[in-house]
Each structure stands twice: as structure tokens, then as C-alpha cells.
Amino acid sequence: MTDTLTRDAIAQKIKRLEYRNMAFIDGHFVPARSGKTFPTLNPATGEVLTEVAACDTEDVDLAVKAARRAFDLGVWSRLAPAERKAIMKRFADLIDEHRLELAILESLEAGKPIGECFNVDIPDTANTIRWNAETADKLYDAVAPTAPDVVATVRREPLGVVGAVLPWNFPAMMVGWKLGPALVTGNCVIVKPAQLTSLTTIRIAELGHQAGIPAGVLNVVPGLGSTAGQALGMHPDVDLIAFTGSTAVGRRFLEYSAATNLKRVALELGGKNPQVVMPDVSDLKTVASNVLASAFWNMGENCSAGSRLIVHRSIKDALLDEMLVQLETEWKTGDPLDPEVRLGALIQKDHMDKVLGFIDRAKAAGLTALTGGEQILEETGGYFVAPTIFDDVPTDAEIAREEIFGPVLAVIPFDTEDEAIAIANDTCYGLAASLWSDDLSTVHRMSAAIRAGTVSVNCFSEGDITTPFGGYKQSGFGGRDKSVYAHEHYTELKTTWIKVG
């Protein structure tokens, strides 16, 4: 890995940057059949980066046909697992080799800080594909405990054609989380990136092709949700939709499935995640730095953002004081291409206005922002919102209940452990939670009581590639991203029952 993250390296790379902005179908870049395009913008400046192919029903159908053909020919699904592993490892290596280029694309199109893209998002994408690749020839299927006159094998088989529909907040990571398990289990995939962030996904597909993934196995159809997304959801020859995005659109995919071929639907949806801080914590500095990271990482545009700080009343003010100091000194906001910046731009003006709407309504309801509460850096033309903390938020306030998907933290005090658990679970979501306590028994009791897919204790974490990621309740169902558990929703179980003569 030769790339380093310096201002000079970034400037040099940007000069030579070429945008891949067409669909990628059956191993070729192609324009949309209609010839239509849509602009994709840099949210830090409001400027158009390029025009992207606007795929619709016809393009999706071409991609599904290419994927089905590749699947039926067995050019991928019937490779020896070790061969799939080798190609996927090359794919991961190529992502690593293009780390800076991909990090810049990701930062330019999504407004994300380049340091995060370079140090977290792109390496995580490569690592996810590599880790899944390694499982190809290490997981065994089963022989059932039948009577001696029968041999019954239970094998996992690929589903066939998978549609992956992605959100805009982690474009590269989400493509990795879907492609890793889908490809290693032998499926052919059509990816529909979010219209706001297509560029990294298209480039990653090209690198996959370069690594040796056969034509038709990995396709990308950029376009709008209401056109390309719906066409994929409704297509009668798609076997699974693996979706990450909002709960509202997740519901739509269930409707598409019910109205068509009962395709499987795996949903990773939203969250309104609690961070519970118990009064026995001794290291408030560490708690403060993790609470801030959980709330404001990726500008709060994160399904696992800890947007509710549920803190014991006796330590609330001391913790908030420490957080305000760290926010001031350690959280530089501004140009996402500056390696020192930790808070970049929100994804688009409409989304910024939505976030500011939540803030304005909270103020109108009498809540006080301890810090932030407004748009900043307007002179850049970009969509920046100051990190915002509201203190003493009632549990029924809009900002304590709705997923804001922006840098807004609601602080909710509590007095007893039971009250803390009740507040943490008082949400229709259950994606992630953090718990802070120095007492082992408290940790065991409370982490069991909190209803969330991942409870991180004394840290802010989504786990790593070895642990499943996904939610309880309306945060999704039908599958988990990451770990070998993810393979389950990309495979069918096939029983072969052999009578022994």
C-alpha cells in the first residue's frame, strides 16, 4: 500500500481524477438506455462533480438478465471455492492499491472527512471483501444424523441473483458489506447505489472486474430510488434484495416482494441509539471522547449514531463540561479534504434543511442548545451544521424519538438503573447501544436488558468484521451484515437424501 494521506498527495491525485459515471453491466460501462443522466454534487461546495447515467427499468432488466446468465452458466457459482477466494483477494488488494483515489471520491461526493475515508471506510471495504474471501474454502456443510440406510447432506447453495440497494452515508463500506458475503457464497449481484453517491461504487465494480470477477457477476445500475430502485425491487427474476437505508423505504421493498415473486428481503434500517452512562464511571475524559465520536462521527449521518445520551443526573454536568471542552479543541469542522477535519458537510441541502428543521422545532419547544444549533460555513456554498447538544430533553420530545441523521445529540438525565433501561428501550428501533459502567455486574445486567443488535460496553463500537451487525425491532430483519452469519441470507439450504442400497 503506497498511498499516504498528505495535502500534496490529495492535490496531485485530484488533478488526475477521472470519474466513472456510467452503468456497469455485463462487464462493460454503458450509458442508460434512455440516454438520461443526473448530476452528482460535492456537498462541501454545492458544485456539480459529474453527470451520472440515470438507469431505469430497461437498464435494470439488462443487468438482471446478465446476472442470471452468468449465474446459470456457473462462471462464478461453480468455480472451486479456492478460485473465488483468489479473485476476491485480488479485488481487495486492488481496493487497497487505489485507497487514496477511492477515499477522495468518497469524500468529494459524500462530504465525509478524507481522514475517515482513508483510514476507516476504504480499508474496511477491502478488509470485508478479503475476510469473506478467506471463508470460501474454510466453511463446511453438514451431513444429517440419519438412519444407516440413508446419507443426507445439507449444503448451502447460492440464491442466484441478488439486488443490493445502498444508502449514501457509507457508500464504499456498504458495498463491501453486501458484496463480501454475496460473492463468496456464489451469487451474481446488481448494485443500486444511492443517487447521491454512485462514483465509488462504480469504480469499485471496475476494480472487481479487473481482479477477474467474470462479466455479469457484478453489475452497477446508478439511478433514482423511484426508478432503478423500484425496478430492482419489483423484478421477478431477482432472488434477494439486500437493503440498507431508511425504515420507510425498507417497507417499500417488502411491498415490492409481496406484489411480485416473494423475493427475500434483508433489511438494515435506521436507529435512535442510546448511550447509557452509569454514575460509577471513573474516567469521564474517555467517556466524553467516545460519546462525542458516537454522536458526531460521519456528521451523525450514521444509523448507529448514539443520538441519545442517557446519563445519571449526578455526573451529567461534569460529563457535559468535558464534552464541550473536547468538542472545542478536537473537532475541527470544515473542508472534508483537509486531513485534520473531523466534521465535514451534510450530504445535500434538503437533508441539511431537514436537520435544521429538527433543531428549530426543538428550540421552539423551549429546549436549549448547549452548543451549535445552526448552519455554519455558509460562505463555502456547502451544507455544514455545527455539532449540536440539547440538554435536559424530555423522552417524548421529537429529537429524543426521531432519527435525525445529523450532528444532534439529545441529553436525557436519569436517576435509577431501571429508569435508564426503560428510556434506552423506549424506541421503535434497536440497532446499537453503548453502555458505560466500571461495575461488572451492572454491565452484565444492563447489556442483557438493552434491546439492540450490538451493545458496546465502555467504548463506542459497531464490532468488527467477525461480529454480526443489524438491528432488533424496526431497525431491520431478514439478515445481518458482517461475519459468517451474513452468509445465511445469501444462501438456500439444499438437502440431498440418498437411500443406500
Ligand code: NDP
Ligand atoms: P433511503 O432509504 O432514502 O435510501 C436508501 C436507498 O433506497 C437509496 O439507494 C435510495 O435511492 C433507495 N430508494 C429510495 N426510495 C426508493 C423506492 N421508493 N424504491 C426503491 N428504492 C428506493 O435511505 P438513505 O440513503 O437516506 O440512508 C439513510 C438511512 O439509512 C437512515 O435511515 C439510516 O439509519 C439507514 N442506514 C442504516 C444502516 C444499517 O446498517 N442499519 C447503515 C446506514 C444507513 P436514491 O436515494 O438513490 O433515490
